[in-house]
Amino acid sequence: MTYLSDRIQGLSESATLKMTKLGRELAAKGINVISLSIGEPDFNTPENVKEAAKKAIDNNFTHYTPVPGYPDLRKAIAKKLKLENNLDYDFSQIVVSTGAKQSLSNVILTLVNPGEEVIIPTPYWVSYSEMVLLAEGTSVFIDTDIEADFKITPAQLEAAITPKTKLFMFSSPCNPTGSVYSREELADLAKVFEKYPQVFILSDEIYEHINFKAEHVSIAEFDSIKDRVIIVNGFSKAFAMTGWRLGYIAANKEIAAANEKMQGQTTSGTCSIAQRAGIAAYEDGLDSVQMMKESFLRRRQLVYELLKEIPGVKTNLPDGAFYFFPEISSFFGKKDAQGNLINNSADLALYLLNEAHVATVGGDSFGNDNYIRISYAASDENLIEALKRIKVALAKLS
Numbered sequence: 001m002t003y004l005s006d007r008i009q010g011l012s013e014s015a016t017l018k019m020t021k022l023g024r025e026l027a028a029k030g031i032n033v034i035s036l037s038i039g040e041p042d043f044n045t046p047e048n049v050k051e052a053a054k055k056a057i058d059n060n061f062t063h064y065t066p067v068p069g070y071p072d073l074r075k076a077i078a079k080k081l082k083l084e085n086n087l088d089y090d091f092s093q094i095v096v097s098t099g100a101k102q103s104l105s106n107v108i109l110t111l112v113n114p115g116e117e118v119i120i121p122t123p124y125w126v127s128y129s130e131m132v133l134l135a136e137g138t139s140v141f142i143d144t145d146i147e148a149d150f151k152i153t154p155a156q157l158e159a160a161i162t163p164k165t166k167l168f169m170f171s172s173p174c175n176p177t178g179s180v181y182s183r184e185e186l187a188d189l190a191k192v193f194e195k196y197p198q199v200f201i202l203s204d205e206i207y208e209h210i211n212f213k214a215e216h217v218s219i220a221e222f223d224s225i226k227d228r229v230i231i232v233n234g235f236s237k238a239f240a241m242t243g244w245r246l247g248y249i250a251a252n253k254e255i256a257a258a259n260e261k262m263q264g265q266t267t268s269g270t271c272s273i274a275q276r277a278g279i280a281a282y283e284d285g286l287d288s289v290q291m292m293k294e295s296f297l298r299r300r301q302l303v304y305e306l307l308k309e310i311p312g313v314k315t316n317l318p319d320g321a322f323y324f325f326p327e328i329s330s331f332f333g334k335k336d337a338q339g340n341l342i343n344n345s346a347d348l349a350l351y352l353l354n355e356a357h358v359a360t361v362g363g364d365s366f367g368n369d370n371y372i373r374i375s376y377a378a379s380d381e382n383l384i385e386a387l388k389r390i391k392v393a394l395a396k397l398s
């Protein structure tokens, strides 16, 4: 018997954090582990942002902040949405949070009643379904595969909508697949949503700036459904600020106020220093973002060429984010040198960690077991070495 709640017992541990932890444990034993499991840029926060944070401390921005964030940060976010996305939001529609992760959780908890359905295309970011579980909602998955570039069709969306559907949530560019929906594809999905006014759309745009395809398109750009779209975004990926914990939503006023209420009873306003740093991130423009994007573009090509050469691995060329999601199911049913059977993607990820000393993440935790996720937010040198090791280790399976 345990005294822990049913709620926490029913919750899965984050697979990405688990693989990263296992990798760190091996590294602590002196083993040269290459981590391709973590979802963060391998760059440092831009200098001007760090300077702004230091100044914030000296200027005593050290007190509680308004729950939805400092007004000047919210105004800077509204300005960004206008300039970069051509979207009109008043600053009262912006709620700043302790990272996009908290914003996602806030939105789900403020919209979803027990038993209501949340449609999630697979593969999806690990925490989506667990957040729905915490809200006592029901996740309804729409499966996609590499042939479909991991994107759903309007027909699939419509077939998944029921009278119980409350929310549809997705990320574009997508973690874990890197897929990006085009304007035309989003317009077609928006047409379906037009027919179902009870359905809200949670658009996770955290990888907005790591898009190699074209300009970023937000589904909120379709006026007919804008009022039902909640944009979630943040500073972690664009400005290499994962540790600062700074995210936000842009939504209709009622949803924004409800998010503020939720946050007011849980975490309050996020860190004052991080908020001042966030303002500086916007002030300096997108130079450092552009530099990061160019590096990711080069590494994407590097990993693509190397992955294509590995027998049994099927890959596509992702349009955004910094992940590959190759299909690896041809290795299921094979054995390692000790006779251990590879039954699924988690077994394969563990085998690659122990045999090749490369940390990846099994696709099962993203809702599709036939794949693994490889992050290319690592140096060129490490990527070349890691892919070499993976190739050798996979060839040993028989």
Ligand SMILES: Cc1ncc(COP(=O)(O)O)c(C=O)c1O
Residues within 6 Å of the ligand: 039, 098, 099, 100, 101, 102, 125, 171, 174, 175, 204, 206, 233, 234, 235, 236, 242, 246, 247
């Ligand atoms: C798709 C997606 N959404 C949200 C987040 C959370 O970002 P944040 O660091 O702002 O909480 C991540 C982080 O990995 C992500 O990949």
